[in-house]
Amino acid sequence: MNRREALSKVALIVGGTVIGGEAFAAGLHLNQNAHPSSLFTPEDEKILHEIGGIILPAINGKPGANDANIGPFMAMMVSDCYREDQQKVFTAGLHRIKIDFKTAYGKNFLEGDTKSQLEYLKKLDAEQRANTLETKPGRREYLTVDGPPVHFFTMMRQLTILGFCTSEIGATKALRYVEAPGRYDGNVPYQKGQGAWAT
Template structure:
């Protein structure tokens, strides 16, 4: 191989690296829809927190709202969901409000704890039926998306990981035969 051939090959390889990097970076740009951007105002974040708190209410450990799940959900929907999933989720929020209005003639946030639980249980039953009968290419039910985000947001939050789960800040040596008693909390790390 002579110098001219070597330079031509290096130029060809470098050109591919530049074009490939540019294509990669183009794929990293944010393409959130305007609808998603404008949807999650402070009132909606509060609504998300109330629904999440009904799914994971405070007990001996804090609830989902206290763990900041209402603020976590918009970030995940905006940054991680496809356009189709975003639309499903956003339409689902409206369906929760419509169901509350149909069943109790009130907004969801005006319902008491028992009414909220009853409403979400009926939506959950509907979601389970939908999941059984849906095609593989159909989107997941909006309430399943909501429950997944609630659990993810809660158990990855500081409060969820330290108060609801067992947490050791600095793990010690590996112990494969650690005693477990029925009713013990699961490990956070």
């Protein structure tokens, strides 16, 4: 499966266009001068890793986003594939998480317990959902890459799903995977509870 196919499959999962996807699909770097270390510190990557693990946790023996080392992936995607205005929204949002969480809970995000981290991220999720509905009437229209930057938590959710589903562990351990090339079977029996196909 090539990048364009992978991106189209993940777009179906997240319900719209993935931010920065045009660069990912083409294998290009939109911001040639950006480097992960210039936008994100190692602590930032750890926070993104923790956030990704909360968004997509390991459940019932299936791996989660943390198993795919999601923090460095998010940092790379934002640095290499996002436009400058989208990078600013994302990095400002990450800074806001650090400040707001410490104000609300008296600890850094990484020092917080799972309950407080989840509680805080649920508030961000509600905020980004309300922002989506108020700003644009249609989710697909709202997620177009040519429009204004979307809410930073929407970006974090998309990158978590994209990074996990296109990782080796996500594709082979959480999704069903058959190495290509293989034979075509248009009538595969479905059993309740089976995961979606990675390819």
